[in-house]
Amino acid sequence: xxxxxxxxxxxxxxxxxxxxxxxxxxxxxxxxxxxxxxxxxxxxxxxxxxxxxxxxxxxxxxxxxxxxxxxxxxxxxxxxxxxxxxxxxxxxxxxxxxxxxxxxxxxxxxxxxxxxxxxxxxxxxxxxxxxxxxxxxxxxxxxxxxxxxxxxxxxxxxxxxxxxxxxxxxxxxxxxxxxxxxxxxxxxxxxxxxxxxxxxxxxxxxxxxxxxxxxxxxxxxxx
Amino acid sequence: xxxxxxxxxxxxxxxxxxxxxxxxxxxxxxxxxxxxxxxxxxxxxxxxxxxxxxxxxxxxxxxxxxxxxxxxxxxxxxxxxxxxxxxxxxxxxxxxxxxxxxxxxxxxxxxxxxxxxxxxxxxxxxxxxxxxxxxxxxxxxxxxxxxxxxxxxxxxxxxxxxxxxx
Numbered sequence: 001x002x003x004x005x006x007x008x009x010x011x012x013x014x015x016x017x018x019x020x021x022x023x024x025x026x027x028x029x030x031x032x033x034x035x036x037x038x039x040x041x042x043x044x045x046x047x048x049x050x051x052x053x054x055x056x057x058x059x060x061x062x063x064x065x066x067x068x069x070x071x072x073x074x075x076x077x078x079x080x081x082x083x084x085x086x087x088x089x090x091x092x093x094x095x096x097x098x099x100x101x102x103x104x105x106x107x108x109x110x111x112x113x114x115x116x117x118x119x120x121x122x123x124x125x126x127x128x129x130x131x132x133x134x135x136x137x138x139x140x141x142x143x144x145x146x147x148x149x150x151x152x153x154x155x156x157x158x159x160x161x162x163x164x165x166x167x168x169x170x171x172x173x174x175x176x177x178x179x180x181x182x183x184x185x186x187x188x189x190x191x192x193x194x195x196x197x198x199x200x201x202x203x204x205x206x207x208x209x210x211x212x213x214x215x216x217x218x219x220x221x222x223x
Numbered sequence: 224x225x226x227x228x229x230x231x232x233x234x235x236x237x238x239x240x241x242x243x244x245x246x247x248x249x250x251x252x253x254x255x256x257x258x259x260x261x262x263x264x265x266x267x268x269x270x271x272x273x274x275x276x277x278x279x280x281x282x283x284x285x286x287x288x289x290x291x292x293x294x295x296x297x298x299x300x301x302x303x304x305x306x307x308x309x310x311x312x313x314x315x316x317x318x319x320x321x322x323x324x325x326x327x328x329x330x331x332x333x334x335x336x337x338x339x340x341x342x343x344x345x346x347x348x349x350x351x352x353x354x355x356x357x358x359x360x361x362x363x364x365x366x367x368x369x370x371x372x373x374x375x376x377x378x379x380x381x382x383x384x385x386x387x388x389x
Contacts, residue, residue: 005244008255009251012251016258018258019258019265022262023262026265026269048329048330049326049327049329049332049386050327051287051384052306052325053306053309054362056323057311059300059302059318059319108300109298109299110302111299111300111301111312113301113302114302115305116304116305118302120302218302
């Protein structure tokens with residue numbers, strides 16, 4: 001039996017409709033399956049494996065949070081060193097031996113914004129030699145890099161607070177200084193949950209010129 | 224020679240013998256074959272993908288989803304050790320941090336980690352697509368780095384940890 005052109009035309013129309021519908025449904029179906037991370041549905045299926053969240057968090061300060069600007073030791077006026085910084089009360093320290101620097105801003109602030117008490121350690125990536133470039137033979141008290149810890153809000157550290165007066169960042173190699181415990185129990189109460197870290201540096205006139213860079217990292221662990 | 228007007232063109236089309244025109248028949252057959260080809264191609268591709276999807280689904284041992292969040296501020300840091308989700312707390316512009324997930328599996332598994340949401344742009348993971356041996360524990364550490372030019376505010380994300388049969 002020979003099919004007429006008219007019948008053929010109807011067949012073509014039907015084929016196009018079926019083809020367009022089928023292709024659209026097919027692509028829509030695939031798109032739905034591939035929408036999240038490669039074929040995986042959003043149903044939690046936890047049998048056979050567990051995932052737990054660690055109770056500690058490590059955070060790094062922005063380095064320019066305390067910016068001392070640029071300058072030098074005022075050797076021309078007979079000074080051997082320049083002492084400057086921002087103490088834990090956010091008061092600027094700026095001695096006569098400095099020229100050009102502009103220490104400003106606030107002490108570094110560490111808060112406990114969780115719902116558990118935490119102990120807090122501090123990790124500093126350099127000491128006076130590796131951070132400032134003071135001569136390694138400089139005696140402590142000449143070239144120095146120090147920090148102090150204080151409650152930023154009264155009653156924040158309800159455990160033992162360490163290094164509450166200027167403490168020299170330990171002399172060592174260029175590798176990271178070991179974590180230093182600064183508060184054994186930092187409260188999470190909204191009005192008393194933060195520590196302040198003051199910084200104090202003494203540059204000597206033999207310090208190597210150039211940009212100086214050190215990283216402060218705080219680690220808090222639930223207790 | 225006289226140029227045919229629009230009316231005469233229409234009457235010419237009307238005069239074509241649709242039923243017996245071989246050229247029209249060939250065109251119709253060609254379009255019919257093309258349509259069927261497209262349809263069968265789509266069905267074949269769908270079957271191929273469905274097969275791939277089914278194989279993938281059958282490999283899944285477990286899937287875990289963990290919410291993550293951070294508040295980007297202009298100054299200071301705020302640590303959050305809560306364990307109901309992977310909270311980074313407060314991080315200032317230019318700062319960063321890290322936090323971990325402890326995992327274990329009763330079966331040998333290939334672990335795949337994906338991060339989605341607006342926090343994904345700041346986050347990375349220390350290892351991915353790795354094997355965990357049966358009844359062993361491992362740790363996945365997530366790093367976050369906030370650029371100096373990020374917008375301050377609250378960001379969230381979703382971490383998917385997928386355990387697959389290797």
